[in-house]
Amino acid sequence: MVCRTSPAVSPSRRRFLGIGAASAAAVALGSGLFPVPSTRPASARAYPFTLGVASGDPRPDGVVLWTRLAPDPLAPDGRGGMDDRDVTVSYQVAADERFTTVVHRGEAVASAELGHSVHPEITGLEPDREYFYRFRAMGEISPVGRTRTAPDPRAEPSMLRFAFVSCQRWDDGHYTAYRHLAEEGLDLVVHLGDYLYEYPVHGRVRQVEVPDHLAVETVTLEQYRARYGLYKSDPDLREAHARFPWVAVLDDHEVKNNWAGAADTDEAALARRSAAFQAYYENLPLRRSALPAGPTMGLHRRITWGRLADLTMLDTRQYRDDQPCGDGRSADCPERFAPERTLLGAEQREWLLQGFDTSPARWHVLGNQVPMTQTDTDPGPDTRVxxxxxxxxxxxxxxVLAEAASRGVRNLVVVTGDRHQNYAAELRADHADPDSATVGTEFVGTSISSSRDGQDLGEQGRALLEANPHLRFVNEQRGYVRCLVTPEHWFTDFRVVPYVTRPNAPVSTRASFVVEDGRPGLLEG
Structure with missing residues (x-):
């Protein structure tokens, strides 16, 4: 895995944002990097593992594990029912679900500074193996999680099975899609953003009463922490985390709608981003390399799956220029074509392009937050995007697409979230020219719950299909996308549920597509 170093923050701004050496010490103790000092156990009034367990960012020799102690996850002070004392958390990794063969054990410190979360990074495991893990703290044992290591980088695996998801607004619907996802035979889950939403919460769809402190927009660290506690109260989300390792990156709503790193730079925006980044780190299975330094966070990275696939996770928020002509839709915005405009930032773009040169993988996969393909909503002569x-x-x-072609990327596949719609698209060298070469494929996945029930194909979806010949499929229901990657083929299934505004929806495969090795473009499955 390769990570970029976050940009430096000025000393005065560091003081303003409260960034200091204590944060580095806290994350080192929470990751099990240093020996654990003796700590007094906090009094346990309730079960501390209410938020579940998780693992993530698999490597051939290990994974990162995660849990956060929170007997009262919705506490308005953001402490999750904990006090200021550090708590020692022990953990075990085993080759079997009954833990008769424990292969790794250790301890980490859950500190108040990091929301009593721990992120132990496990090494010394065998490649391409299933493992089980659990935690112990405050006299209680956590649920058992299942994880998997990546194959040896020199190996040629016969397959990779993963699903990608995004956009899970809690008050828009039930997380039934996660229940079905947890039953799939997957190697990992890719989360492409909008893990939570910053808007005030209501409980009408789920028919529950929401505490007043959640019925406000998130701005402070305490508010973001309580919001994660609410989202993780859903048992289907917790089960999906416990079943598979996740590779996660944030989009906009984990901070605020449509934020742009190069534009939102006043002190209030930076303080809010710092709070949002810290809460994101505290609640996801992320490595030390992702520890925020105030309003910056190292999120773009690569996960390798032997010589079969490289998953390159992009960060399309922190380094982007402000949106042109506002951030809505426009049919007349020459600024969007300006050659200097960037979504990735120069350093991340060069890192991406270097990866095109150096990757030995057969399939080069980009984990991307917002659609790359053109999505014109005007079937007429105008282009409205x-x-x-x-x-x-x-x-x-x-x-980026031209460089992928010129540098000999064998198979470029982009997986994307954000849109609350399913798309299967062919990426063109020039989207304004329907006859230009196809250089890659993009699959855009719908939301888990955001935008409520949806429909199979509405007026907007029909307009998209009519206006964009490179779009082969559009669907507006909720669900997730399941992918099976082999040396010869890529198989994608769009898995949908008919409703989320009430529980227990069934799941079905709405459409399937195939990409052949060495032949960019889509075949129906």
Whole structure:
């Protein structure tokens, strides 16, 4: 895995944001990097593992594990029912679910500074193996989690099975899709953003009463922490975390709608981003390399799956220029074609392009937050597009696709969230020219719950299909996308549920597509 170093923050701004050496010490203790000092146990009034367990970012020799102690996860002070004392958390990793063969054990410190979360990074495991893990703290034992290591980088695996998800607004619907996802035979889950939403919460759809302190927009660290506690109260989400290792990256709503790193730089925006980043780190299975330094966070990275696939996780928020012509839709915005405009930032873009040169993988996969393909919503002569995704940064999109082709990327597949719609698209060298070469494939996944029940194909979806010949499929229901990757083929299934505004929806495969090795473009499955 390769990570970029976050940009430096000035000393005065560091003081303003409260960034200091204590944070580095806290994360080192929470990751099990240093020996654990003796700590007094906090009094246990309730079960501390209410938020469940998780693992993530698999490597050939290990994974990162996660839990957060929170006997009262919705506490308005953001402490999760804990006090200021550090708590020692022990953990075990075993080759079997009954823990008769424990292969790794250790301890980490859950500190108040990091929301009593721990992120132990396990090494010394065998590649391409299933393992089980659990935690113990405050006299209680956590649920058992299942995880998997990545194959040896020199190996040629016969397959990779994963699903990708995004956009799970709690008050828009039930997380039934996660219940079905947890029953799939997957190697990992890729979460592409909008893990939570910053808007005030109501409980009408779920028919529950929401505490007053959640019925406000999130701005402070305490509010973000309580919001994660609410979202993780859903048992289907917790089960999906416990079943598979996750590879996660944030989008906009984990901070605020449509934020742009290069534009939102006043002190209030930076303080809010710092709070949001810290809460995101505290609640996801992320490595030390992702520890925020105030308003910056190292999220773009690569996960390798032997010589079969490289998963390159992009960060399309922190380094982007402001959206052109506002951040809505426009049919007349020449600024979106400006050659200097960037969604990735120069350093991340060069890191991405270098990966095109150095990756030995057969399939090069980009984990991407906002649609890369053009999505014109006007079937007439005008081109009317949303300006927050890559359509607002056309020159950079064209450069990335041209470089992938010129540098000999064998199979470029982009997996994307954000849109609350399913798309299967062919990425064109020039989306304005329907006859231009196809250089890659993009699958856009719908939301888990955001935008409520949806429909199979509405007026907007029909307009998209009519206006964009490179779009082969559009669907507007909720669900997730399941992918099976082999050396010869990529198989994608769009898995949908008919409703989320009431529980217990069934799941079905709405459409399937195939990509052949060495032949960019889509075949129906």
């Amino acid at each position: 949303w300006l927050d995704p890559w359509d607002g940064y056309v020159a950079e999109r064209d450069r």
